[in-house]
Amino acid sequence: xxxxxxxxxxxxxxxxxxxxxxxxxxxxxxxxxxxxxxxxxxxxxxxxxxxxxxxxxxxxxxxxxxxxxxxxxxxxxxxxxxxxxxxxxxxxxxxxxxxxxxxxxxxxxxxxxxxxxxxxxxxxxxxxxxxxxxxxxxxxxxxxxxxxxxxxxxxxxxxxxxxxxxxxxxxxxxxxxxxxxxxxxxxxxxxxxxxxxxxxxxxxxxxxxxxxxxxxxxxxxxxxxxxxxxxxxxxxxxxxxxxxxxxxxxxxxxxxxxxxxxxxxxxxxxxxxxxxxxxxxxxxxxxxxxxxxxxxxxxxxxxxxxxxxxxxxxxxxxxxxxxxxxxxxxxxxxxxxxxxxxxxxxxxxxxxxxxxxxxxxxxxxxxxxxxxxxxxxxxxxxxxxxxxxxxxxxxxxxxxxxxxxxxxxxxxxxxxxxxxxxxxxxxxxxxxxxxxxxxxxxxxxxxxxxxxxxxxxxxxxxxxxxxxxxxxxxxxxxxxxxxxxxxxxxxxxxxxxxxxxxxxxxxxxxxxxxxxxxxxxxxxxxxxxxxxxxxxxxxxxxxxxxxxxxxxxxxxxxxxxxxxxxxxxxxxxxxxxxxxxxxxxxxxxxxxxxxxxxxxxxxxxxxxxxxxxxxxxxxxxxxxxxxxxxxxxxxxxxxxxxxxxxxxxxxxxxxxxxxxxxxxxxxxxxxxxxxxxxxxxxxxxxxxxxxxxxxxxxxxxxxxxx
Amino acid sequence: xxxxxxxxxxxxxxxxxxxxxxxxxxxxxxxxxxxxxxxxxxxxxxxxxxxxxxxxxxxxxxxxxxxxxxxxxxxxxxxxxxxxxxxxxxxxxxxxxxxxxxxxxx
Numbered sequence: 001x002x003x004x005x006x007x008x009x010x011x012x013x014x015x016x017x018x019x020x021x022x023x024x025x026x027x028x029x030x031x032x033x034x035x036x037x038x039x040x041x042x043x044x045x046x047x048x049x050x051x052x053x054x055x056x057x058x059x060x061x062x063x064x065x066x067x068x069x070x071x072x073x074x075x076x077x078x079x080x081x082x083x084x085x086x087x088x089x090x091x092x093x094x095x096x097x098x099x100x101x102x103x104x105x106x107x108x109x110x111x112x113x114x115x116x117x118x119x120x121x122x123x124x125x126x127x128x129x130x131x132x133x134x135x136x137x138x139x140x141x142x143x144x145x146x147x148x149x150x151x152x153x154x155x156x157x158x159x160x161x162x163x164x165x166x167x168x169x170x171x172x173x174x175x176x177x178x179x180x181x182x183x184x185x186x187x188x189x190x191x192x193x194x195x196x197x198x199x200x201x202x203x204x205x206x207x208x209x210x211x212x213x214x215x216x217x218x219x220x221x222x223x224x225x226x227x228x229x230x231x232x233x234x235x236x237x238x239x240x241x242x243x244x245x246x247x248x249x250x251x252x253x254x255x256x257x258x259x260x261x262x263x264x265x266x267x268x269x270x271x272x273x274x275x276x277x278x279x280x281x282x283x284x285x286x287x288x289x290x291x292x293x294x295x296x297x298x299x300x301x302x303x304x305x306x307x308x309x310x311x312x313x314x315x316x317x318x319x320x321x322x323x324x325x326x327x328x329x330x331x332x333x334x335x336x337x338x339x340x341x342x343x344x345x346x347x348x349x350x351x352x353x354x355x356x357x358x359x360x361x362x363x364x365x366x367x368x369x370x371x372x373x374x375x376x377x378x379x380x381x382x383x384x385x386x387x388x389x390x391x392x393x394x395x396x397x398x399x400x401x402x403x404x405x406x407x408x409x410x411x412x413x414x415x416x417x418x419x420x421x422x423x424x425x426x427x428x429x430x431x432x433x434x435x436x437x438x439x440x441x442x443x444x445x446x447x448x449x450x451x452x453x454x455x456x457x458x459x460x461x462x463x464x465x466x467x468x469x470x471x472x473x474x475x476x477x478x479x480x481x482x483x484x485x486x487x488x489x490x491x492x493x494x495x496x497x498x499x500x501x502x503x504x505x506x507x508x509x510x511x512x513x514x515x516x517x518x519x520x521x522x523x524x525x526x527x528x529x530x531x532x533x534x535x536x537x538x539x540x541x542x543x544x545x546x547x548x549x550x551x552x553x554x555x556x557x558x559x560x561x562x563x564x565x566x567x568x569x570x571x572x573x574x575x576x577x578x579x580x581x582x583x584x585x586x587x588x589x590x591x592x593x594x595x596x597x598x599x600x601x602x603x604x605x606x607x608x609x610x611x612x613x614x615x616x617x618x619x620x621x622x623x624x625x626x627x628x629x630x631x632x633x634x635x636x637x638x639x640x641x642x643x644x645x646x647x648x649x650x651x652x653x654x655x656x657x658x659x660x661x662x663x664x665x666x667x668x669x670x671x672x673x674x675x676x677x678x679x680x681x682x683x684x685x686x687x688x689x690x691x692x693x694x695x696x697x698x699x700x701x702x703x704x705x706x
Numbered sequence: 707x708x709x710x711x712x713x714x715x716x717x718x719x720x721x722x723x724x725x726x727x728x729x730x731x732x733x734x735x736x737x738x739x740x741x742x743x744x745x746x747x748x749x750x751x752x753x754x755x756x757x758x759x760x761x762x763x764x765x766x767x768x769x770x771x772x773x774x775x776x777x778x779x780x781x782x783x784x785x786x787x788x789x790x791x792x793x794x795x796x797x798x799x800x801x802x803x804x805x806x807x808x809x810x811x812x
Contacts (some may be wrong), residue, residue, distance in 0.1 A: 061710070216811065220787035220788070228804075232799065232802065236724055
């Protein structure tokens with residue numbers, strides 16, 4: 001035992017020595033393990049200063065060391081309570097095992113069986129991407145090995161420190177292994193869905209545009225003291241001037257505004273100020289009220305016309321009546337040449353016993369409730385005409401024989417011109433007036449015809465109206481006896497005239513004796529031709545709108561007649577008793593007749609028994625296409641009729657101051673069917689066709705007599 | 707400068723000297739024009755004896771207010787030929803003897 005103990009003590013001694021050698025920092029407590037000194041000696045690189053110097057004898061001294069399997073630190077005297085013997089007993093057997101360092105290696109040799117298996121498992125991965133890490137692993141593993149080896153060699157005392165050092169190398173291998181194990185987690189093969197996904201990343205592109213640079217301009221100048229001085233001088237003068245100017249116009253402006261103010265004060269009272277607004281509202285209300293009529297006017301076509309060949313109808317549309325005109329007769333109607341919906345009517349009385357005041361009224365189709373404007377006159381207005389170029393000017397003839405010109409635009413109640421007894425006033429009622437083309441001096445002029453037998457030309461100069469007798473209707477063969485036995489030449493009583501559309505000089509005159517004279521402006525006392533047309537007063541003569549030789553007359557003798565003007569060069573024997581081309585008996589006094597503007601063969605007539613007739617010679621040469629009662633009351637006489645130049649309507653006036661507008665049904669305005677696909681004919685060919693159409697009918701009639 | 711003052715004196719002796727800002731040429735809008743003009747006046751009054759500083763102040767202030775790259779020239783006699791961005795030019799006189807050209811061009 002002592003033998004045994006000695007080396008132990010020695011060992012302890014050596015340990016002690018070593019401890020002192022390494023100092024305090026070496027805290028590892030080690031047991032036996034291999035003596036480092038032997039190892040160190042071979043190297044003998046470092047010799048600590050405090051190393052004992054031993055003599056050779058001492059060095060050669062042999063120490064016999066016996067290694068035992070006993071743990072020197074293991075407690076020798078463990079006492080445990082034995083329940084069997086009911087006392088503490090020393091344990092005989094003591095665990096002598098002491099583990100100083102353990103390290104589980106996970107390094108494989110590349111060519112080992114397991115490494116090969118692993119390689120197979122990771123296959124390609126290890127080949128291409130993990131080639132380098134594998135090698136690294138291997139190297140680090142190698143480092144780990146060496147470290148461990150060193151630790152092992154140096155002794156367990158350094159084990160922990162070595163492990164720390166080795167961690168640098170070994171640590172990366174551990175997480176690697178972990179990662180690998182995570183990656184290799186087995187998936188549920190029956191119900192597996194991979195969560196992660198990666199979308200396709202759109203590639204980034206650069207795109208550039210060049211904007212226009214801001215616009216630039218160049219400017220150059222020179223600065224000198226004198227230029228600066230001049231500029232100031234100039235500017236100063238300007239300022240002075242503007243100051244002066246400002247003072248002057250300031251006063252003027254004040255004056256003007258004052259003037260304006262007074263003007264507006266004097267002219268615009270409350271009513272005129274709202275006039276335009278009121279007019280708009282009035283129109284709106286009328287549009288609502290008469291909406292159905294407006295719809296009819298525009299869109300209604302008599303469907304039944306398709307089943308009737310030679311008949312048509314007139315659809316009454318608006319009815320125009322004015323309180324002040326209630327007791328007056330409509331003596332003439334005239335559409336405005338400018339506004340398609342505007343027309344003027346004159347009101348007077350045909351009754352010699354009941355003469356009174358007169359009216360000129362402007363109506364528009366848009367407002368049947370109240371006239372657009374009107375003029376009141378002291379005498380009955382028997383006729384009017386709107387100037388074709390200046391639609392605001394109206395010429396009017398009165399029952400008292402005077403003529404006048406009214407202007408619709410001037411805010412003047414009375415006429416702008418009116419003749420008096422001094423300057424050429426007619427002595428009998430004026431039955432018709434008609435504007436003519438401006439004369440050579442560009443003065444406006446019009447003609448008038450009256451029962452006194454004169455046809456006058458009125459020329460409007462600046463401030464006055466001068467007259468000129470164009471023709472006197474003398475009755476050559478008859479002369480009346482004066483009270484003193486003087487022969488007084490009797491005059492014919494003109495009642496109607498109409499001017500030829502192409503030949504300026506040519507015009508027709510209808511007389512109360514029933515004669516129709518074809519006259520020329522050039523011959524004041526001579527007629528080109530005279531026809532004994534009617535047995536009673538001729539109420540209207542009218543040239544055909546298309547055919548230059550055809551005209552129509554109507555008379556109180558119940559007839560409407562169509563005539564052809566003979567060539568004046570050819571002498572006819574029985575001019576006086578010539579027969580008309582057509583004669584229609586309407587069974588009552590015919591007040592007015594009018595050719596349609598759209599056809600050479602269509603005309604309308606109105607009679608005193610309240611009927612309107614529409615004829616189309618092209619369809620029926622003997623009977624009217626339409627004979628319709630228009631007047632509301634039985635006794636109402638129709639006095640005048642006029643077609644609208646554009647719309648398929650006509651207006652009819654009666655002797656109670658009332659006007660009715662009538663829409664012509666499709667049969668009444670049937671035109672010659674155009675060939676399909678043919679281009680629409682121009683105006684000239686249209687006129688030509690209309691003339692041909694009428695001529696064709698006339699040839700049949702012309703051959704009939706003789 | 708001495709000459710200028712002499713001139714001034716001579717002017718004031720003979721006629722009146724005008725010192726108000728006088729815009730000779732400008733294509734700026736009115737708002738910008740008045741602002742620039744006032745700025746020029748302040749700068750020239752502040753640095754009455756140092757045109758360089760005045761020009762610097764004008765340029766810096768304009769840069770701050772209306773964006774970079776303004777140029778200003780302040781002086782009593784010089785000639786110039788410049789290219790400027792449209793609507794960014796002011797050419798004015800001030801104080802009776804100073805001409806200021808201010809423009810933007812980047």
